[in-house]
Amino acid sequence: MVAYLVVTRSPGWPRVQTTFFSLEFGRESFLPILRGLWVNVQVLLIGGVCVVVLGLGLAVLRTLRGPAFAPLRILATAYVDLFRGMPLIITLYLVGFGLPALRLQGIPTSPFVLGTVAIVLTYSAYVAEVFRAGIESVHPSQRAAARSLGLTHRQMMRIVVLPQAVRNVTPALLNDFVALQKDVGLISVLGAVDAVRAAQILVGQSFNFTPYVVAGLLFVLLAVPSARIADAVSARARRRQQSGSTL
Amino acid sequence: MSAVLEVRGVVKAFGENVVLRGVDLAVDEHRVVALIGGSGSGKSTLLRCASLLEVVDDGQVLLDGEDITDPRVDADAVRRRLGVVFQAYNLFPHLTVLDNVTLAPVRVHGRSRSEAREEALALLERIGLADKSGEYPDRLSGGQQQRVAIVRALAVRPRVLLLDEITSALDPELVGEVLRLVREVAEQGMTIVMATHEMGFAKQVADTVCFLDQGVVLESGPPAQVLGDPVEPRTRQFLSRIIDAGRL
Known part of the structure; x- marks a missing residue:
């Protein structure tokens, strides 16, 4: 309320109001931006699936035990360190502009594909750590029970450890999904005509910033359902933990 | 008669801590061997070594005459022939009771789902838990969970059943139902090695009692002798403490 009064009574x-909240520009920009948002949603869905698969694979490699797997463990660790530490925007530039500059055959040049690759590289490193925490949260006695039944290491991971691990970290994963939802807007720096880029073009034509506000609000609307799902899943996990605390 | 399970001079250390210092043990078919001893005496470690959940530092474990501690042996194939029940049940919480029991028969032993299911339900029926087959383990009492864990181990038709202090985590009033099941299983001829603090039960059910102390089998023999008239002073001392605690 106070903030509203301060803002609306400020001299500027x-x-x-006319440059950022123009109804007219808002209406005009809505459809092009919505079309752009469809690109973001595609990146989100395709990238999301790749992130989960790659992240899970990295996490499994990082939790392998025994000296024979040391090279795999070290490689996976190096990957995670690299892409978790590298700012996403730099990864985007390197993949988006560096890869096509090599002019190798078979390397895609579409900013859509390259942007998705860069996002998957970064997010799979984060998600790998979430999965790893999940795998390590499964009590060693579960592994002992699985192995004592004669299950191989692979069967043990697939049937006993991973289902429990994924269940334990689902709230954290959904949180990362919400973050991914807005970071897919960054592929616009490579020139993909997504919602942000569409807004940018419209702003460039009119010098009115309302399209950015429209794009921003659309991203928020996209994030709200996932955020509520994340809340619900966390609440359910909490309840289950409390009811299970007597075990 | 050759032993089903034989332990020869097994040594196991965790870092500096030497837990087993050359354990010898032979278990004949259809026999029940009870391992007794204070905490830290090596009972659980011995069972974990026998079930290949730990790698022995020295010595051998033989299953039906085959050296299973040989590094060239396929450990998964050996574990298939053993049944293990743990102190904390270790049922899989994300699987139903029925799926817990049928998991190994289907995935490890390649039995058909319907056959495994039928067999599992028959076993659950026997322990009076057939109506719980669709439940998840956390809906069951500790005693029920442990009985399911025993059934899960039996479902693979093991050569030997290894029981690792399976009543230690249970409320006293639930101990009876679990021991009753073990007795039944023993009477049907299962070969059993059990680490236990239940001296009364060991006395009734075991054919042999082994007293472990500081990583060796100090004394072993029929329960009446080991528990009633032990030779070794350390066994006497241990038993007198048990009697003081009212557990024998």
Whole structure:
């Protein structure tokens, strides 16, 4: 309320209102931006699936035991360190501009594909750590029970450890999904005409910033359902933990 | 008669801590061997070595005459022939009771789902838990969970059943139902090695009692002798403490 009064009574407000909150520009920009958002949703869905698969694979490699697997463990660790430490925007530039510059055959040049690759590289490193925490949260006695039944290491991971691990970290994963939802907007730096890029083009034509606000609000609307699902899943996990605390 | 399970001079250390210092043990078919001893005496470690959940530092474990501690042996194939029940049940919480029991028969032994299911339900029926077959383990009492864990181990038709202090985590009033099941299984001829603190039960059911102390089998023999008239002073000392605690 106070903030609203302060903002609307500020000397620059009428000017800001027309350049950022123009209904007319908002209506005009809505459809192009929505079309752009469809690109973001595609990146989100395709990238999301790749992130889960790659992240899970990295996590399994990082939790392998025994000296024979040391090279795999070290490689996976190096990957995670690299892409978790590298700012996403730099990864985007390197993949988006560096890869096509090699002019190798078979390397895609579409900013859509390259942007998705860069996002998958970064997010799979984060998600690998979430999965790893999940795998390590499964009590060693579960492994002992699985092995004592004669299950191989692979069967033990697939049937006993991973289902429990994934269940334990689902709230954290959904949280990362919400973060991914807005970071898919960064592929616009490579020139893919997504919602952000569409807004940028419209702003460039009119010098009115309302399209950015429209794009921002659309991203928020996209994130709200996932955020609520994440809340619900966390609440359910909490309840289950409490009811299970007597075990 | 050759032993089903034989332990020869097994040594196992965790870092500096030497838990087993050359254990010898032979278990004949259809026999029940009870391992007794204070905590830290090596009972659980011995069972974990015998079930290949730990790698022995020295010595051998033989299953039906085959050296299973040989590094060239396929450990998964050996574990298939053993049944293990743990102190904390270790049922898989994300699987139903029925799926817990049928998991190994189907996935490891390649039995058909329907056959495994039928057999599992028959076993659960026997322990009066057939109506719980669709439940998840956390809906069961500790005693029920442990009985399911025993059934899970039996479902693979093991050569030997290894029981690792299976009543230690149970409320006293639930111990009876679990021991009753073990007795039944023993009477049907299963070969059993059990680490236990239940001296009364060992006395009634075991054919041999082994007293472990500081990583060796200090004394072994029929329960009446080991528990009633032990030779070794350390066994006497241990038993007198048990009697003081009212557990024998």
